[in-house]
Amino acid sequence: MSLPSNFEDLIAEAEGLNLYKKLIIQLNKDLLYANIDLEFDHETLPTSLKLVLNETVFHLIQSKFSEYLNLLYIVDVSELKIKKLDGSDTLQLSEEVTFLILQREWQKVWYKNNILS
Numbered sequence: 011m012s013l014p015s016n017f018e019d020l021i022a023e024a025e026g027l028n029l030y031k032k033l034i035i036q037l038n039k040d041l042l043y044a045n046i047d048l049e050f051d052h053e054t055l056p057t058s059l060k061l062v063l064n065e066t067v068f069h070l071i072q073s074k075f076s077e078y079l080n081l082l083y084i085v086d087v088s089e090l091k092i093k094k095l096d097g098s099d100t101l102q103l104s105e106e107v108t109f110l111i112l113q114r115e116w117q118k119v120w121y122k123n124n125i126l127s
Contacts, residue, residue, distance in 0.1 A: 011117070011120060011121075011124075013113055013116070013117065014113065014116065016109070017056075017060055017109055017112065020109075020112060020113060020116055021056040023116070024116060024119070025056075027120075027123070029119050029120070029123055030056070031052050032119045032122075032123070033112075033115055033116060033119050034050045034051075034052055034054060034059070035052070036115045036118050036119050037050060037059075037063075037111075037112070037115050038050055040081075040084050040085050040115065041081070043084045044077070044080050044081040044083075044084040044085075045077070045080070046066065046070070046077065046081055048062070048063075048066050050062070059112075060108065060112075063108050063111065063112070064104055064105055064108040067081075067104045067107050067108050067111070068100065068101065068104035071100055071103065071104055071107075072100065081111070082107075082111075085111050085114050085115065086114055087107070087110050087111060087114050088110070088114075091110055092107070092110070095107070
């Protein structure tokens with residue numbers, strides 16, 4: 011599996027395989043496990059998903075850093091990928107982390123659909 015390199019490719023692949031709703035379900039499950047008070051409706055548009063998740067990640071970085079780290083742990087975002095990011099601009103960092111979260115969630119959904127079924 012080659013991972014999508016940007017948000018648009020990720021969404022196009024998820025929608026092309028009819029797995030976008032499963033992506034939202036997986037994200038909701040991990041947000042719940044991480045005790046993040048956020049749940050996406052299954053009909054959430056991709057642009058809204060990205061925007062709201064990004065705002066949440068930004069807020070967590072700014073004011074609830076331990077919850078942010080817990081979310082990364084629950085989602086299982088690569089520590090190496092996080093360490094490679096430039097943390098000098100929190101807004102840019104939150105956007106990049108948001109994509110890494112969605113990318114990891116996509117890996118889980120793709121794997122469950124293709125390997126386990």
